[in-house]
Amino acid sequence: MKKRVISGLCASLIVSLSACNTDNVPTNQAPADAVKTQAATAVSQALSSGIDFSNMDKTVRPQDDFYLYMNGAWMKSAEIPGDRTTIGAFYDLRENARNDVREIIEDLSANTHLVAGTDEQKVADLYRSFMDVDTLNKLGITPIQADLTKIDALKNKSELTAYFGESQANGGPTPIAFYVDIDAKDSSRYATHLYQYGLSLPEKDYYFNQAERFVNIRNKFALHIEKMFDLAGLANGKVAAQKILALETAIAKQHWDVVQNRDSTKTYNKYQTKDLATLAPDINWQGYLAALGADKQSDIIINQPSFIKGFDQLVKNTDLATWKTYLTWQTLSQSASDLTQALDAENFDFYSKTLNGQQEQQPRWKRGVSTVSGTLGEVVGKVYVKRHFAPEAKSRMTQLVANLSHAYASSVDSLDWMSAETKVATKQKLSKFTSKIGYPDKWADYSKLTIQSDDLIGNLKRAAVVSHNKDIAKLGQPIDKGEWHMTPQTVNAYYNPTMNEIVFPAAILQPPFFNLKADDAVNYGGIGAVIGHEMGHGFDDQGAKFDGDGNMRNWWTDADLKAFHVKTKALVNQFNGFQVFDDLHVNGELTLGENIGDLSGVTIAYKAYKMSLKGKEAPIIDGLTGDERFFMGFSQIWRVKMKEEAMRNRVATDPHSPGHFRALGALSNVPEFYKTFDVKPGDKMYVAPEKRVKIW
Structure with a gap:
């Protein structure tokens, strides 16, 4: 299921007045003036600005590059650990959350008298099954052997295409992704969907781009397949690699690109299931849907119809033996990190090191924690909330969301480019936003899932089956308004257009995004901008196609x-001009929705902050005015440093711009930023007023 999410944010150490020298904080305003009254000084001693001054590079003028002004010293000195490709506030919070979850899991695992079938037993035994490397090495590929045998036994294309559905229903690979989600044009019902899938490389361009980097990746990919076959004891790895690469290239040719797949209008194509045989006659649709438990549905939404049509020709024209080789590879590759150490190491070498520049495999406990959190997320999440999420944080967030919503409505009223008629519709949608903060009201039920301490692959497959059956059971039922698509321990946020909801898990509600000990300015610049960002998704180039009830119209x-x-x-056009490397620019079309979210977020958050002051002057804290703290708080959340390989991968596939340009791109369009930091013609961040973009 696809959800819009925040993806690259930044970290900081909170510094109080007693720990910092305000003379080290350059601004283009006088460091001391009549505003610094005795009362303001008393406030500054009680509150932190929430700004980490040690990260700042005072050799950079804020008017030229505000991101480096705020984060440049950190960018120069911070080193990416060998087991990571990216560091920064967002990613450091993820590390913190993982450490917190580790404590929870290990506390549960320390109990040797857990009752079978309880959530605690499931968490403990799933973690044990992942950490028991000796057992995994002894088992070899035995845990996936039944799947490989079934693939080998396929007799014809009818059985082959039915197997695509059976494989997915059991957590295995498939070249066509099936999922259940809300019908975008009828948000009162769940519908079945099909989505293009089936590639091992990140995106279709990796199969066709003739630049040296991509040619090298394809060559290494073929060698990787060969090594994996050899390590698994499968025959003819070199020949298999060439067949697999050729077939995946043919599949990739049918794929829509990342920009096309953003278009919610183009990707909504409802078909009657009885007409699928006309669209793609060589696919056994009855067998495929029956294997998924969806054969009673009268209609299905296909995201990329031309892919299905082209894929049908591949089914017809590719021999069965090649398809079996492909499915064998996909099954082996998908499970590699949960099999032997040798297969795990080779899988890491290609996917993490070659594609993303990660030099060292993560400690096994980190990956074990991720496995447990991804499989039994709300069991862990329930404990996480009790230990790490203060009730006052939810209360303050609720108020911030209300303030941002009020500011958004006020901003809509002031727009000079929108008619009164559309303003009314906009505010109607805004009034119907639902916000979810911290954790779900009702926790997920894992009672149907069996977990064993010596059966990692089996545990994951059973979890996939339970998850799939849960989705199938939604068909024909009322929409579950309480469902969450992230766990409380996830450092992220999202907007869901078909439910018109904004969701903020507990783990993101920490500094530098949200700081209960800091003055409001930095919170409005941090989590306030994130709230505004998610609200902004309701009115970005795709969210604006949905009404307040979640219907695309x-x-x-x-x-x-x-x-x-x-x-x-x-x-x-603005973001197309941002240069990531000498040979690579930001893709303004791919990142448009997120860029609108960032621009909307900082604009509305600033307006909400000023409204919260009720006409009063903000106090001076740590030598900074309220407006300075707001924009500094915004810039520091985007602090990020990434391996070049990972950055190139992200630019090709991620709808979020790199953190540097998320800060610069948004602020260069905000008039109040110009006033606060005296940005003038000739400064590098200066954009002429007539060229600045104000949408919301």
Whole structure:
């Protein structure tokens, strides 16, 4: 299931007045003036600004590069550990959350008298099954042997295509991804969906780009397949590698690219299931859907119909033996990190080291924690919330969301490019936003899942079956408004258009995003901008296609929609101009939705912050005005450092711009930033007023 999420944020150490020298904080305003009254000084002694001054590079003018001004010293000195590809606030919080979850899991695992079938037993034994390397080495590929035998026994294309469904229902690989989600044009019902799938490399361009880097990746990919076959004791690895690469290249040719797949209009194509045989006659649709438990559905939504049509021709024209080789590879590759140490190491060498630049495998406990958290997430999440999420954090977040919503409505009223008619529809949608903060009201039920301490692959397969059956059971039932698509210990956030909801898990509600000990300015610049970002997704180039009830329909006047597209096109052009490396620019079309979210987020959060002051002057804290703290708080959340390989991968596939440009791109369009830091013509961040983009 696809959800919009925040993906690259930044970290900081909170510094109080007593620990910092305010003379070391350059601004373009006088460091001392009449505003510094005795009362303001008393406030500054009680509150922290929430700004980490040690990260700042005072040799950079804030008017030229505010991101490096705030984060440059850290960028120069911070080193990426060998077992990571990325560091920064967002990623450091993830590490903190993983450490917290480790304590929870190990506390549960220390109990040797757990009752079979309890959630605690399942957490402990799943972790043990992952950590028991000796057993995994002894088992070899035995845990997937039944799947490989079944693949080898396929007699014809009808059995082959039915197996695609059977494999997915049991947690295995498939070249066509099936899922259950809310119908985008009828948000009162769940519908079945099909999505293109089946590639081992990150995106279709990896199969066709003739640049040296991509040619090298394809050559290493073929060698990787050969090594994996050899390590698994499978014959003819070299020949198999060439067949697999050729077939995946043919599949990739049918794939839509990352920009096309963002378009919610183009990817909504409802078919009657009886008509699937006309679209793709060489696929055994009855067998495929029956294996998934979805053969009673009268319709299905296909995201990329041309892919299904082209894939059908591949089924027809590719011999059965090649398909068996492909499925054998996909099964082996998918399970590699949960099999022997040798297979795990080779899998790491290609996918983490070659593709992303990660030099060392993570300690096994880290991966074990991720496995448990991904499989039994809300069991762990329930304990995580009790230990690490203060009730006052939820209360304060609830108020912040209400304040941002009020500011958003006020901002809509002030827009000079939108008609009164569309303003009414916009505010109607805004009034219907649902916010979820911290954790779900009702926790997930894992009673149907069996976990054994010596059966890692079996545990994961059984978990996949339970998850799949849970999704199938939604069909024909009322929408579950309480469902979460992230666990409380996830450092992230998302907007879900078909439920018109914004969701903030507990783990992201920490400094530098959210700091209970800091003055409001930095919280509005941090988590306030994140709240505004997620609200902004409701009105980005795709979210704006959905109404307040989660239905995809046009609620715009023609003139307003045209004006909106002019503004979004200008934002695309701005971000296309950001250069990541000498040979690589940001993809403004791919990142448009997130860039709108960032621009909306900081704009609305600033407005909400000023409204919260109720006409009063903000106190001076750590030598900084409220407006300075707001924009500094915003910039520091995007602090990130990434391996070049990982960055190139992200730019090709991730709808979020790199952190550096998320900060610069948003702030260069905000007039209040110019006023606060005296940005003028000739400064590198200066954009002429007529070229600045203001959407919301």
